[in-house]
Amino acid sequence: MLPTAVIERAQQEMLEWGDSGMSVMEMSHRGKDYMSIAQSAEANLREVMGIPDNYKVLFLQGGASSQFAMVPMNLLQGKSGADYLNTGMWSKKAVAEAKRYCDVNVAADTSEGGFCSVPTQESLKLNADAAYVHYTPNETIGGVEFDYVPETGDVPLVADMSSTILSRPMDVSKYGVIYAGAQKNIGPAGLTIAIVREDLIGNAMENTPVMFNYETHAKSDSMYNTPPTYSWYMAGLVFEWIKEQGGLAAMGEINQRKANKIYELIDSSDFYGNPVDKNGRSWMNVPFTLADAELDGAFLAGAAERGLVTLKGHRSVGGMRASIYNAMPESGVDTLVEFMKEFEQQNG
Amino acid sequence: MLPTAVIERAQQEMLEWGDSGMSVMEMSHRGKDYMSIAQSAEANLREVMGIPDNYKVLFLQGGASSQFAMVPMNLLQGKSGADYLNTGMWSKKAVAEAKRYCDVNVAADTSEGGFCSVPTQESLKLNADAAYVHYTPNETIGGVEFDYVPETGDVPLVADMSSTILSRPMDVSKYGVIYAGAQKNIGPAGLTIAIVREDLIGNAMENTPVMFNYETHAKSDSMYNTPPTYSWYMAGLVFEWIKEQGGLAAMGEINQRKANKIYELIDSSDFYGNPVDKNGRSWMNVPFTLADAELDGAFLAGAAERGLVTLKGHRSVGGMRASIYNAMPESGVDTLVEFMKEFEQQNG
Numbered sequence: 001m002l003p004t005a006v007i008e009r010a011q012q013e014m015l016e017w018g019d020s021g022m023s024v025m026e027m028s029h030r031g032k033d034y035m036s037i038a039q040s041a042e043a044n045l046r047e048v049m050g051i052p053d054n055y056k057v058l059f060l061q062g063g064a065s066s067q068f069a070m071v072p073m074n075l076l077q078g079k080s081g082a083d084y085l086n087t088g089m090w091s092k093k094a095v096a097e098a099k100r101y102c103d104v105n106v107a108a109d110t111s112e113g114g115f116c117s118v119p120t121q122e123s124l125k126l127n128a129d130a131a132y133v134h135y136t137p138n139e140t141i142g143g144v145e146f147d148y149v150p151e152t153g154d155v156p157l158v159a160d161m162s163s164t165i166l167s168r169p170m171d172v173s174k175y176g177v178i179y180a181g182a183q184k185n186i187g188p189a190g191l192t193i194a195i196v197r198e199d200l201i202g203n204a205m206e207n208t209p210v211m212f213n214y215e216t217h218a219k220s221d222s223m224y225n226t227p228p229t230y231s232w233y234m235a236g237l238v239f240e241w242i243k244e245q246g247g248l249a250a251m252g253e254i255n256q257r258k259a260n261k262i263y264e265l266i267d268s269s270d271f272y273g274n275p276v277d278k279n280g281r282s283w284m285n286v287p288f289t290l291a292d293a294e295l296d297g298a299f300l301a302g303a304a305e306r307g308l309v310t311l312k313g314h315r316s317v318g319g320m321r322a323s324i325y326n327a328m329p330e331s332g333v334d335t336l337v338e339f340m341k342e343f344e345q346q347n348g
Numbered sequence: 349m350l351p352t353a354v355i356e357r358a359q360q361e362m363l364e365w366g367d368s369g370m371s372v373m374e375m376s377h378r379g380k381d382y383m384s385i386a387q388s389a390e391a392n393l394r395e396v397m398g399i400p401d402n403y404k405v406l407f408l409q410g411g412a413s414s415q416f417a418m419v420p421m422n423l424l425q426g427k428s429g430a431d432y433l434n435t436g437m438w439s440k441k442a443v444a445e446a447k448r449y450c451d452v453n454v455a456a457d458t459s460e461g462g463f464c465s466v467p468t469q470e471s472l473k474l475n476a477d478a479a480y481v482h483y484t485p486n487e488t489i490g491g492v493e494f495d496y497v498p499e500t501g502d503v504p505l506v507a508d509m510s511s512t513i514l515s516r517p518m519d520v521s522k523y524g525v526i527y528a529g530a531q532k533n534i535g536p537a538g539l540t541i542a543i544v545r546e547d548l549i550g551n552a553m554e555n556t557p558v559m560f561n562y563e564t565h566a567k568s569d570s571m572y573n574t575p576p577t578y579s580w581y582m583a584g585l586v587f588e589w590i591k592e593q594g595g596l597a598a599m600g601e602i603n604q605r606k607a608n609k610i611y612e613l614i615d616s617s618d619f620y621g622n623p624v625d626k627n628g629r630s631w632m633n634v635p636f637t638l639a640d641a642e643l644d645g646a647f648l649a650g651a652a653e654r655g656l657v658t659l660k661g662h663r664s665v666g667g668m669r670a671s672i673y674n675a676m677p678e679s680g681v682d683t684l685v686e687f688m689k690e691f692e693q694q695n696g
Contacts, residue, residue: 001374011362015355021655025536025582026349028658061409061538062559065573069557097558183574188373190409190538190576207555209417210445211410225413226531228538228576234373307369310376 001327002187006237024233029226038227041236048242049165051172051195058194058214059222059232064090064162066212067179067194068097071134071158074214075177076102077203079131083107085124085150088115088139089316090160098134101205105130115142118280121151132156132176138164138282140184141314143274143321145282149174156200163284165193166242166326168252176200184284185326187235190228242326251326258324258333259283265337271348272340289319295347296320302343308336349675350535354585372581377574386575389584396590399520399543406542406562407570407580412438412510414560415527415542416445419482419506422562423525424450425551427479431455433472433498436463436487437664438508446482449553453478463490466628469499480504480524486512486630488532489662491622491669493630497522504548511632513541514590514674516600524548532632533674535583538576590674599674606672606681607631613685619696620688637667643695644668650691656684 017024020033027034042057081103084095087110098104105127108119133152138145140163150157156176165180182191196214204213216224245251263281266272266288273289290299303311313319324333365372368381375382390405429451432443435458446452453475456467481500486493488511504524513528530539544562552561564572593599611629614620614636621637638647651659661667672681
């Protein structure tokens with residue numbers, strides 16, 4: 001989902017951007033017009049997130065799945081292992097790919113409890129010699145979100161923020177690398193953003209493809225080859241939109257309120273359930289079940305009638321999942337909550 | 349450049365695709381609507397290019413620069429070396445990346461002549477034990493294009509067709525792998541298409557990132573992770589547009605005519621020059637020089653006044669370059685030729 005205002009602006013600018021005589025899609029990435037679009041997008045992201053000067057912002061391709069390899073390839077820097085916190089499906093994928101390049105120490109694992117909790121800081125079995133610590137602040141499928149930033153001392157912290165970036169204010173300086181596929185909170189698919197502390201750039205493994213080396217992109221302002229120009233432009237529109245909403249502080253307030261409305265209904269009802277520990281509940285993805293799974297089909301059909309779509313839970317967990325990213329307006333959540341109440345009254 | 353009809357249709361469909369209730373940019377890549385867009389794009393590409401059933405069509409990210417590593421990583425299959433034809437700037441980049449993974453036998457090299465010719469079949473120093481032969485059918489910067497398909501016997505032929513794919517009919521069955529960044533003749537940047545013979549899939553090098561393994565994408569219909577959905581959709585619109593134009597036979601006739609108009613003017617003039625051997629002249633990129641390089645600025649300014657932009661040659665070769673990809677209408681070439689004549693009359 002994208003903010004309606006953003007899509008409408010993109011539509012207006014589709015045939016001609018400014019007085020450039022062409023569509024953004026047709027611009028050379030090295031031309032003056034596109035460079036201004038690209039640079040202004042980066043400047044706005046830096047402003048919105050408060051990214052310190054000693055971090056590079058890279059506009060990449062390949063999704064978080066590519067970062068699962070790029071992180072070890074770039075950050076091992078001669079060390080033999082890294083720490084991973086395993087808190088859900090995305091962590092698991094990151095671990096599987098990292099194992100192909102290094103020894104993975106699973107420093108926390110919540111799989112036994114069905115990925116329904118966040119490990120405490122005290123429970124983390126961190127290795128002081130690890131090249132880095134990798135975690136997934138928000139797990140989309142389980143709907144589990146860390147309510148704290150792990151403390152890792154001098155070991156760089158790496159976060160797959162695909163589904164939680166830009167959802168609230170955060171302290172970038174606590175991280176070595178933050179990466180995120182664009183398609184949740186940033187813009188259309190096809191763009192991946194990596195925010196990398198400069199001292200971690202420049203020591204990639206020997207066989208790292210040029211395109212998987214952070215240094216390649218850091219040195220060329222992400223213009224080593226043609227970047228995903230249109231997605232980058234759309235991301236820039238989203239960053240402007242966030243500024244207009246009042247920045248991440250405002251987004252955080254709205255997002256917390258949106259999530260609370262759904263969780264409050266779930267907790268006040270015997271008809272709906274959510275298995276996640278209260279302190280680990282995601283603001284972005286709210287999985288929930290109906291007391292009687294046989295009603296799932298009727299629930300989805302009724303929701304679709306009100307324009308509430310893509311509510312079906314991931315095939316691995318079943319049930320429902322409300323993804324309430326930044327672009328979902330509070331009124332959309334209100335419509336969902338109202339429908340859930342009605343459906344419970346009729347079927348509970 | 350994209351066909352105007354394609355951009356206009358994209359604009360119309362921007363806010364809502366069909367009666368889906370959402371923009372293509374907002375669709376889940378696994379949803380019914382997006383799957384139909386993706387499958388129909390592939391079907392149309394297969395039809396337009398006549399792609400045999402034993403080839404997979406992969407919709408990837410990362411550009412040709414990523415293929416420079418993916419090709420050796422996937423095709424070496426235990427062999428130690430591969431043959432590369434070095435005919436320009438893009439070949440050189442492919443060679444440099446391949447050298448990091450295998451012994452590169454440069455089977456032809458036209459750099460001494462300034463990359464102004466195409467090596468003959470007889471001159472190729474091919475190695476029968478090579479894992480594959482890689483070449484660049486069209487070099488965008490030099491404006492050099494092969495006028496034949498190299499014969500490589502049982503050794504798979506690999507082609508970087510970024511700047512010539514879809515420009516005319518071709519026999520896909522002569523190739524092991526064809527790859528192309530989308531941004532010349534296919535659609536917006538951010539999409540890379542690889543057409544891979546099935547028997548070449550499944551034996552990638554040990555350290556190949558999952559996302560760099562053709563098998564990952566072949567097995568999942570390019571949906572292993574979120575693909576560049578919007579660029580894929582736009583590519584589909586371009587494939588439909590090509591069908592409406594009469595397919596690749598028609599595109600080839602138009603493209604040859606467009607190129608001939610410019611080359612004829614250059615050859616009939618002492619004012620303009622093109623250094624490329626006649627048999628190796630590109631249909632897609634026509635580099636040319638003015639007799640007096642001091643006039644370059646005035647030429648570019650006059651051209652821009654007529655809406656003829658991005659005519660400046662690559663910084664490595666200077667002069668001018670007319671890129672006349674599929675989306676450049678014949679009338680645009682007529683305008684250019686007319687302006688060139690006038691400019692010569694006034695300044696020659």
